[in-house]
Amino acid sequence: MENAFIKKEKVRFQHVDYAGIVFYPRFLEMLNCLVEDFYEEALNMPFKNLHETGGIPTVDLKIQFKKAARLGDELTKYLWINTLGSASMVCGFKFEYPDGSVCLEGEVTLVRVDFLNDRKEIKASAFPPAMRTILEKYVI
Numbered sequence: 413m414e415n416a417f418i419k420k421e422k423v424r425f426q427h428v429d430y431a432g433i434v435f436y437p438r439f440l441e442m443l444n445c446l447v448e449d450f451y452e453e454a455l456n457m458p459f460k461n462l463h464e465t466g467g468i469p470t471v472d473l474k475i476q477f478k479k480a481a482r483l484g485d486e487l488t489k490y491l492w493i494n495t496l497g498s499a500s501m502v503c504g505f506k507f508e509y510p511d512g513s514v515c516l517e518g519e520v521t522l523v524r525v526d527f528l529n530d531r532k533e534i535k536a537s538a539f540p541p542a543m544r545t546i547l548e549k550y551v552i
Contacts, residue, residue: 415552416492417450421507423485433480439516440473443505446489447522455546466526466537471500475518479509487515493551499524499536501547 421442429435451468452458462468481487487507495502506517526537539547 413490413492413552415550416490417446417454417550418491419446419449419489421445421487421489423481423483423487425483427481428483433482436477439475439477439481439507442487442489442507443520446491446505447503447520450491454550455543457543466524467534468522468524469534470520471523472502472521473518474520475516477516478514479516481507481515485515486510491550493547494519496539496544496547496551498538504552 423434427434427438427442447468448459451462487509489505489507491503491505493501494504500521500523502519502521504517504519507515509515524537524539525534527533528535
């Protein structure tokens, strides 16, 4: 998928439930890892640095589970930007099997925030120009 950030993930024992399929909250953890990797690898903004002054919380999440994933499956995770606002972005994502079938797909809305008043408050904060330039490369 052109303009998408792509990572592979193997389904591990820690991801599955007693039925041997991925327990749905583990997919949300995998999605969060994808966002974290995107920030570190594509934007050169590791979360350990990002969270010193602000963050990128999820404010909306839509997900459709299409096909169960099982222990040992290898999934390719895709993340791209559908809409880029001044301080927010709506990202599309999907997890896919090697044969191209879709395991899950959806959208996540992330908002860039700054911490205020000794981290007691947060406020939306516009993407800096250099960051915005990189983000624009992932808009589909």
